[in-house]
Amino acid sequence: MKQVEDSEILEKFSNEKTRNEAFNLLLNKYQQKIYWHVRRLVIDHDDADDLVQDVFIKVWKNLEKFRSDSQLYTWIYRIASNESITFLNKKKQRNNTPLDELSSELSESLIESSYFNGDKVQMKLQQAILTLPDKQRLIFNMKYFDDLKYEEISEITGTSVGALKASFHIAVKKVEAFMLNDDITF
Amino acid sequence: MMISPFKPFANKSINIRVMGKNLENEDWREEAPTLSGIPVKAVFAVPDDYFKQLSESIEAKIAVEKLKSTIDDQPFAVPDGYFDRLQGDILAKTKAPAKILQLWRSSVLKYASAACFVLVAGLGVYFNLEQPQQALSNAEIANEQMLFDIDEETIIEHLQNSTVATPPISSDQSDLENYILNNFSTTELTSEY
Numbered sequence: 001m002k003q004v005e006d007s008e009i010l011e012k013f014s015n016e017k018t019r020n021e022a023f024n025l026l027l028n029k030y031q032q033k034i035y036w037h038v039r040r041l042v043i044d045h046d047d048a049d050d051l052v053q054d055v056f057i058k059v060w061k062n063l064e065k066f067r068s069d070s071q072l073y074t075w076i077y078r079i080a081s082n083e084s085i086t087f088l089n090k091k092k093q094r095n096n097t098p099l100d101e102l103s104s105e106l107s108e109s110l111i112e113s114s115y116f117n118g119d120k121v122q123m124k125l126q127q128a129i130l131t132l133p134d135k136q137r138l139i140f141n142m143k144y145f146d147d148l149k150y151e152e153i154s155e156i157t158g159t160s161v162g163a164l165k166a167s168f169h170i171a172v173k174k175v176e177a178f179m180l181n182d183d184i185t186f
Numbered sequence: 187m188m189i190s191p192f193k194p195f196a197n198k199s200i201n202i203r204v205m206g207k208n209l210e211n212e213d214w215r216e217e218a219p220t221l222s223g224i225p226v227k228a229v230f231a232v233p234d235d236y237f238k239q240l241s242e243s244i245e246a247k248i249a250v251e252k253l254k255s256t257i258d259d260q261p262f263a264v265p266d267g268y269f270d271r272l273q274g275d276i277l278a279k280t281k282a283p284a285k286i287l288q289l290w291r292s293s294v295l296k297y298a299s300a301a302c303f304v305l306v307a308g309l310g311v312y313f314n315l316e317q318p319q320q321a322l323s324n325a326e327i328a329n330e331q332m333l334f335d336i337d338e339e340t341i342i343e344h345l346q347n348s349t350v351a352t353p354p355i356s357s358d359q360s361d362l363e364n365y366i367l368n369n370f371s372t373t374e375l376t377s378e379y
Contacts, residue, residue, distance in 0.1 A: 123229075143211075168214065173218065
């Protein structure tokens with residue numbers, strides 16, 4: 001099926017009569033991508049479900065003000081990333097949890113999750129990613145799983161390409177070291 | 187269960203290594219051969235028909251948002267200029283700072299007050315210790331008052347009926363009594379020395 005262009009979505013959204021149609025097109029095009037992005041960050045399906053709904057409500061409310069100087073998908077990605085990071089920060093504050101404990105909480109959630117299809121290597125990889133700080137994890141996920149370019153990640157996170165490269169390379173080294181550690185098994 | 191799609195944005199950069207393009211974005215693979223060797227798989231899953239339900243949930247929430255935007259969420263009204271006056275009234279009530287009275291103006295007064303306090307406390311303790319004795323004397327007075335109120339005949343009757351045994355008069359005592367009664371007149375006995 002041919003994917004509708006962002007420009008077409010925006011044009012239809014600007015017209016009151018075709019606004020609903022435009023938003024349905026936008027949901028069809030982006031809801032799954034955004035869901036998987038959020039899910040990889042918050043791990044739990046129910047949390048991801050709530051967050052994705054909030055993200056698209058925000059998109060609906062602000063799409064009229066969206067300017068075409070950035071790409072639509074990077075804009076939606078930015079909203080989703082911010083919502084997810086805010087959620088994780090609130091979770092830390094609410095439970096008064098230090099970073100490493102939140103990481104182990106998410107790790108437990110991953111192990112207990114009934115919606116995980118990976119093998120032992122994939123589980124170890126996810127556990128390795130969960131040892132990264134939230135923002136580094138965000139960058140790692142977008143580069144490794146979504147295969148976004150540094151320029152696109154830079155547009156989403158508002159971080160310079162140079163800083164992103166450095167952050168991603170640090171993350172890669174940490175994950176590699178974790179994967180090579182034979183003492184950690186699942 | 188539905189499995190996540192493989193690399194959502196991969197269409198632009200697929201077969202990058204083979205084509206030798208965009209090396210800058212792929213140079214991490216040399217640093218992390220183990221990670222690079224792991225296939226990027228969709229490991230998370232969602233309940234069946236989840237994305238259909240997700241669309242419906244989002245659309246329902248947006249319908250609520252639309253409704254909210256058309257309905258005035260504040261049906262109550264206030265008189266014109268109410269909030270300007272309210273602000274003024276609140277400021278008027280909160281502006282005048284409470285006058286702070288210094289309790290201890292000098293150290294002399296401070297120590298004198300402390301001494302008074304110790305004195306008062308000492309007196310309190312002293313009278314408190316005196317209290318049981320006072321209570322005792324009060325009890326005695328009460329007993330005397332009670333005896334005074336009782337009829338004399340009742341007391342005599344009580345004493346006569348009393349089981350308290352009077353000690354028997356010894357023979358020496360009775361001899362001595364007889365001797366006194368026989369040898370001294372009543373006048374002599376009653377006169378003072």
